[in-house]
Amino acid sequence: MARKKENKDKTRGLPNYVNRKALHDYEVLERFEAGIALAGQEVKSIRAGGASLTDAYAQVKNDDVILFELNIAQYKFATIDPLPPRRPRRLLLNKREIRKIKSRVDEKGMTLIPLKLYFSGHLVKIELGLCRGKRLYEKRDALARKEASRERDRALRERDE
Numbered sequence: 001m002a003r004k005k006e007n008k009d010k011t012r013g014l015p016n017y018v019n020r021k022a023l024h025d026y027e028v029l030e031r032f033e034a035g036i037a038l039a040g041q042e043v044k045s046i047r048a049g050g051a052s053l054t055d056a057y058a059q060v061k062n063d064d065v066i067l068f069e070l071n072i073a074q075y076k077f078a079t080i081d082p083l084p085p086r087r088p089r090r091l092l093l094n095k096r097e098i099r100k101i102k103s104r105v106d107e108k109g110m111t112l113i114p115l116k117l118y119f120s121g122h123l124v125k126i127e128l129g130l131c132r133g134k135r136l137y138e139k140r141d142a143l144a145r146k147e148a149s150r151e152r153d154r155a156l157r158e159r160d161e
Contacts, residue, residue, distance in 0.1 A: 015046070017117040019053040024139065026113055026131035032101065035092035036067065036124050039083055041075040043124055048075070051117055058091065058112040058128055060102040065091040067114065067126070091126065104130050 038046075045051070050073030058067045067089045074082040093101070104110055109132050116127040134142070 014119045015049050015051075016119075017051055017053050019056070019113065019115050021054060022113045022115055022129065022131065024142075025134060026111070026129065027134050027138070028115065028129040028131050029110075030104070030130040031115065032093065032097060032128045032130070034065065034097075034126050034128055036126055037090040037092060038072075038124060041078040041080070042072045042083065044077075045072050045075040046117070046124060047119075050075070053114050053117055056114045058114065060098060060105060060112075063095070063098060065093055065098055065101065065112070065128075067091055070114065070117075091128070101128075101130065109133065 052071040054071070056067060056070040058065055060066075069086055070089060071085050073085055101112060105112055111131055111133070113129050113131045114126050115129045118125055118127075
């Protein structure tokens with residue numbers, strides 16, 4: 001009798017990068033998944049844990065979505081000339097999605113922020129958020145709600161024990 005192949009999770013053990021600062025500073029209205037045009041050494045560097053989403057943002061230019069300030073460290077075993085760590089990178093999206101993003105970003109106060117960088121199989125994907133900046137009082141309210149939720153959960157756990 002032949003053994004079945006186990007369905008292994010190909011992304012297990014690979015790093016996922018989350019932009020927590022963006023989730024704190026911005027209100028996410030809509031999310032998009034996009035691929036990134038990368039060189040091989042950049043993918044290897046991301047697999048090794050050498051990426052940072054801090055200060056990254058995206059813009060629509062000439063019917064392309066370009067990601068700026070994504071820091072991918074130089075891969076130390078690269079044999080060809082190293083690429084600059086903060087070079088602009090093209091995002092791979094449908095024309096329809098690009099038009100939709102462009103019309104929404106043209107509204108006042110809207111921006112395109114990368115929220116998450118992860119592997120989907122062997123491909124590197126990025127989750128973009130169409131965001132509006134939070135005001136200081138909105139940030140305080142969000143922190144107060146989060147703290148109240150923590151306290152409630154803690155009280156429930158103590159009561160059950």
